[in-house]
Amino acid sequence: MQHAAVLEELGREIAESSVFLDRAAEQISSCIIGQKEVVRRVFIALLAGGHILLEGVPGLAKTLIVRSFAASMNLQFRRIQFTPDMLPADLVGTMVYNPRDMEFHPRQGPVFANVILADEINRSPAKVQSALLEAMQEKQVTIGSATFPLPSPFMVLATQNPIEHEGTYLLPEAQVDRFMMKVIVDYPNYEEELEIMLLASASPPLAEIRPVVEPGDIARARSLIDRIYVDSRVQRYIVDLVVATRNPAAYGLQKLETMIEYGASPRASIFLLLAAKAHAFLQHRAYITPEDVKSLAFDTLRHRIIPGYEAEADNISTDDFIRDILQHVQVP
Amino acid sequence: MRGVIERLRNTARCIVPLILAFLSIAVTPHVRAAQPTVTVRVSPDSLYAGERIVCIADIQHPRGTAVAVELPDSAALSPFMLIGRKQSSKPLSASAAEERVEMEFAVFGSGSQRLPPLTLVFFDSRGRISGREEFRPAAVFVKTFTPQEMLELRPLKPPTAPGFPFMLFLPVLLGIFGFAAAVLLVLFFVKRRVRLFSEAVDPAQVASRKLRRLDTRLSSGMLPSECYAELSTIMREYLERHYHIPALEAVTPEIERDLRKLGISSFEAIMSLLRQADLVKFADSRPTAEESRNSIRQAGEIVRSPGNGGG
Numbered sequence: 001m002q003h004a005a006v007l008e009e010l011g012r013e014i015a016e017s018s019v020f021l022d023r024a025a026e027q028i029s030s031c032i033i034g035q036k037e038v039v040r041r042v043f044i045a046l047l048a049g050g051h052i053l054l055e056g057v058p059g060l061a062k063t064l065i066v067r068s069f070a071a072s073m074n075l076q077f078r079r080i081q082f083t084p085d086m087l088p089a090d091l092v093g094t095m096v097y098n099p100r101d102m103e104f105h106p107r108q109g110p111v112f113a114n115v116i117l118a119d120e121i122n123r124s125p126a127k128v129q130s131a132l133l134e135a136m137q138e139k140q141v142t143i144g145s146a147t148f149p150l151p152s153p154f155m156v157l158a159t160q161n162p163i164e165h166e167g168t169y170l171l172p173e174a175q176v177d178r179f180m181m182k183v184i185v186d187y188p189n190y191e192e193e194l195e196i197m198l199l200a201s202a203s204p205p206l207a208e209i210r211p212v213v214e215p216g217d218i219a220r221a222r223s224l225i226d227r228i229y230v231d232s233r234v235q236r237y238i239v240d241l242v243v244a245t246r247n248p249a250a251y252g253l254q255k256l257e258t259m260i261e262y263g264a265s266p267r268a269s270i271f272l273l274l275a276a277k278a279h280a281f282l283q284h285r286a287y288i289t290p291e292d293v294k295s296l297a298f299d300t301l302r303h304r305i306i307p308g309y310e311a312e313a314d315n316i317s318t319d320d321f322i323r324d325i326l327q328h329v330q331v332p
Numbered sequence: 333m334r335g336v337i338e339r340l341r342n343t344a345r346c347i348v349p350l351i352l353a354f355l356s357i358a359v360t361p362h363v364r365a366a367q368p369t370v371t372v373r374v375s376p377d378s379l380y381a382g383e384r385i386v387c388i389a390d391i392q393h394p395r396g397t398a399v400a401v402e403l404p405d406s407a408a409l410s411p412f413m414l415i416g417r418k419q420s421s422k423p424l425s426a427s428a429a430e431e432r433v434e435m436e437f438a439v440f441g442s443g444s445q446r447l448p449p450l451t452l453v454f455f456d457s458r459g460r461i462s463g464r465e466e467f468r469p470a471a472v473f474v475k476t477f478t479p480q481e482m483l484e485l486r487p488l489k490p491p492t493a494p495g496f497p498f499m500l501f502l503p504v505l506l507g508i509f510g511f512a513a514a515v516l517l518v519l520f521f522v523k524r525r526v527r528l529f530s531e532a533v534d535p536a537q538v539a540s541r542k543l544r545r546l547d548t549r550l551s552s553g554m555l556p557s558e559c560y561a562e563l564s565t566i567m568r569e570y571l572e573r574h575y576h577i578p579a580l581e582a583v584t585p586e587i588e589r590d591l592r593k594l595g596i597s598s599f600e601a602i603m604s605l606l607r608q609a610d611l612v613k614f615a616d617s618r619p620t621a622e623e624s625r626n627s628i629r630q631a632g633e634i635v636r637s638p639g640n641g642g643g
Contacts, residue, residue, distance in 0.1 A: 291583040
């Protein structure tokens with residue numbers, strides 16, 4: 001069988017270029033036990049230029065994952081602890097008066113970094129959360145009348161706790177939609193827990209992590225990802241999945257018609273495609289398959305579907321919707 | 333002198349009767365009051381048959397006595413029919429009272445009709461019958477309707493058109509509904525039978541037939557890449573129906589996982605075919621017609637192999 005020469009060549013390049021991710025994964029795994037899928041999603045978001053919202057109960061190493069990830073990259077990392085008394089200026093920066101020249105000068109906030117850890121993002125009010133909108137979507141920040149581009153790569157890794165409601169603020173839909181993926185961080189299994197316990201009691205885990213990824217590696221990977229082949233069948237499959245969240249009856253899912261209040265936005269299709277390409281890159285492939293799409297459908301769609309009151313009353317989650325949709329939409 | 337006396341005597345003879353006559357006149361009301369007087373009025377005096385007349389009898393009698401009106405029985409009243417009667421009394425003076433009896437009759441027949449006689453029964457102060465007196469009221473004239481008068485009184489309605497005879501069409505409607513129901517029933521059974529039949533058909537046979545058709549189309553110029561896409565669909569349908577796994581909605585690794593659990597003999601061959609098809613579909617691989625034909629042949633062998641339940 002004659003394979004497309006371009007894709008064969010691209011495949012070889014990808015295999016060579018993606019080595020840096022293996023190195024980073026190795027570094028991270030030295031202090032993070034388990035959570036390999038979460039780490040993989042973080043890599044995907046980094047390669048696809050997206051942002052990630054990590055959701056999990058306290059103590060699941062959400063923050064540690066992000067810190068380890070940032071430590072393995074030779075990138076500028078800032079951690080912002082979101083608190084109820086924060087102001088947008090604390091995040092993006094503000095105009096500061098300089099008595100020497102008697103003028104206001106912009107002072108850039110902590111958002112000017114490559115990797116931002118927005119820890120417990122839902123502890124700040126919506127106005128602070130919304131200050132990230134421009135940064136996340138347009139990779140720039142406006143302070144006063146001046147607009148400043150953010151460093152490249154720019155990535156926001158936000159964490160939130162789903163069980164605490166006291167003193168928290170729900171993320172606005174526009175804000176949530178800007179996250180490429182919402183990753184649920186689950187409990188480790190028994191063996192992992194045992195290993196975590198021994199590791200955490202032995203030495204500080206972050207001390208061993210060395211930066212093994214350069215910004216150039218990421219830029220090169222991104223340029224290769226742009227060239228990854230996407231067949232029209234896969235493109236249609238992505239759109240089918242997203243449209244099925246808006247019009248489930250058209251895909252034989254009449255029962256979801258009243259359960260879903262709002263389906264996923266077109267941003268879901270864009271991010272699902274970008275994430276699938278990054279996933280293919282991680283698999284050292286020069287083309288994407290429906291498997292890439294399917295494996296990322298939950299993380300890419302779950303925060304973009306708004307369940308109706310019937311679903312909430314029946315305790316049906318958006319993951320259940322996505323599972324139904326994946327089981328009904330025919331794979332090409 | 334004697335003459336004067338005689339003249340005075342004569343004058344007195346003339347005056348005394350006059351005085352007596354005057355006194356008799358002056359005392360008469362009291363005397364009359366002591367005797368009952370009866371007045372009977374009937375109105376109207378002319379009417380159409382079926383209409384009603386009112387007969388009022390006013391009886392003045394001394395106070396302390398009573399009066400009643402007796403009527404003959406209904407047969408004797410004919411052509412009059414008593415509808416109702418009302419009696420009231422009121423004092424006229426210290427010694428007299430008036431009794432009023434109002435009777436309403438329906439009148440039938442035609443021509444001049446006389447009311448039956450009324451019998452007044454007088455009772456003294458002790459309640460004993462003191463006397464009876466019969467009065468015959470005036471006659472009334474009963475008119476009859478001519479046909480013209482009948483029409484003027486109640487004009488005839490024009491004849492109305494008869495309504496649509498729905499009842500006549502009821503059997504037809506029932507027949508149509510019955511026929512439709514029978515057709516639907518037949519369709520239901522036919523569809524059910526077709527479904528059962530299609531379920532009963534061996535998936536391997538279906539797949540084999542589709543593969544033969546695909547081979548024919550490939551020979552007649554079908555693009556090998558399209559051939560692989562269709563081959564993949566045929567194999568997935570076969571796997572879904574034969575092994576009852578959701579192969580059409582599953583990606584290749586998921587099918588691999590499910591088949592591995594089943595432990596079928598041609599696992600490697602199936603997976604090899606599906607992976608090849610994936611390369612053609614998603615990795616822009618370009619197989620030759622011969623490679624496509626080989627894959628179709630290989631797929632045919634898989635579905636016909638005894639280990640897979642094929643025939």
